[in-house]
Amino acid sequence: MDKGRQGRGSGMHTEAVGRGREKRGGHGWIFGLLAGAVFFGIGAARGELSAIWQKAVMICMECIGIG
Amino acid sequence: MRRIRTIVQIIFTIFTNGYTYGYLHGKIYQGKLKYACVPGLNCYSCPGAVASCPLGALQALLNRRGFQVPFAMLGFFFVFGSIFGRFICGWLCPFGLVQDLLHKIPVLRKRKRLPFHHILKYGKYVVLVCLVGMGSLFLFGGFAKVPAFCKYLCPSGTLFGALPLMASNEALRGQAGGLFFWKLGILLILLLLSVKVYRPFCQYLCPLGAIYGWFNRFSLVQVRWERERCTSCKACQRACPVDLAPEEISRSPECIRCGKCAAVCPEGCVHFSPFPLQSGRKHI
Ligand code: SF4
Numbered sequence A: 001m002d003k004g005r006q007g008r009g010s011g012m013h014t015e016a017v018g019r020g021r022e023k024r025g026g027h028g029w030i031f032g033l034l035a036g037a038v039f040f041g042i043g044a045a046r047g048e049l050s051a052i053w054q055k056a057v058m059i060c061m062e063c064i065g066i067g
Numbered sequence B: 001m002r003r004i005r006t007i008v009q010i011i012f013t014i015f016t017n018g019y020t021y022g023y024l025h026g027k028i029y030q031g032k033l034k035y036a037c038v039p040g041l042n043c044y045s046c047p048g049a050v051a052s053c054p055l056g057a058l059q060a061l062l063n064r065r066g067f068q069v070p071f072a073m074l075g076f077f078f079v080f081g082s083i084f085g086r087f088i089c090g091w092l093c094p095f096g097l098v099q100d101l102l103h104k105i106p107v108l109r110k111r112k113r114l115p116f117h118h119i120l121k122y123g124k125y126v127v128l129v130c131l132v133g134m135g136s137l138f139l140f141g142g143f144a145k146v147p148a149f150c151k152y153l154c155p156s157g158t159l160f161g162a163l164p165l166m167a168s169n170e171a172l173r174g175q176a177g178g179l180f181f182w183k184l185g186i187l188l189i190l191l192l193l194s195v196k197v198y199r200p201f202c203q204y205l206c207p208l209g210a211i212y213g214w215f216n217r218f219s220l221v222q223v224r225w226e227r228e229r230c231t232s233c234k235a236c237q238r239a240c241p242v243d244l245a246p247e248e249i250s251r252s253p254e255c256i257r258c259g260k261c262a263a264v265c266p267e268g269c270v271h272f273s274p275f276p277l278q279s280g281r282k283h284i
């Protein structure tokens, strides 16, 4: 007899966790995405992308364990 | 599913590290694509890298004079994290791929976790706060702040940056000293450990995993578990490389969205959402 099948829906310890929490996740990602776009825009306007580029196009001595 | 994931990982790694001229001449790419970051841990001093590393970029911004909020990287993490969460770790990170491949080597009895996992798993948050955050803000080398995570820990920098660069650049080889051998030691320990334990760097040390893990709870890409149809057979937990119980799957910061649980669930109650990459046996 397959024990797992016998106990269909018997994940008792899981019940409180499962449903409530999963539903709450809903559309949070949209707010995260919008916040990210705003942050990114502010950073770009402040010239941060250039700062990143300047660091990225030189060999980073710390990264390779020399600096 | 496993094969699809490995293929995606390999293609993405080649695609984002495809600057062959760099490998041949011991140089790095200096074009405009480096204004952008790749999502996973990928040293920008890798001779093949065509874009920037998000952790390197974050530290570069923190290393500026005074304290300035690194808005661009906050934005980057919110955008990528909100869409993908740790799907990035499972599918799009070159250093994750390296550890996955090493773990496939059929020697030693495999372990999913290290002993004291419940404590050690917080190591990545410690690294994020102490090395990436405070280290980059307060550690000084001469008069300049240093990117402390890159300098003292990052194994991607050693593997994808230092080793190929030094292989083709004699001047750099001559400068290797104590710090290089420290980082080389860390890399070797992690690589050897990966053969036995599943992704030790990702589970215990990677600050990027810590960041993306926070987004797992509400990211667009999810692996969902349907409690109503679950028979508690635990097939998903046995298949899960990081040993997550079914009720932990959806929200756990440890889940790398590899999809192995979805592939084995006999009831089809674990599945990717919103993209039906593989929705369990009953949904195929
Ligand atoms: S935890 Fe870090 S190294 Fe591991 S896959 Fe995620 S970003 Fe890459």
Ligand code: SF4
Pocket (backbone or CB within 6 Å): B223, B236, B239, B240, B241, B242, B243, B244, B249, B254, B255, B256, B257, B258, B259, B260, B261, B262
């Ligand atoms: S819970 Fe599923 S998707 Fe997440 S790591 Fe485990 S097997 Fe992979």
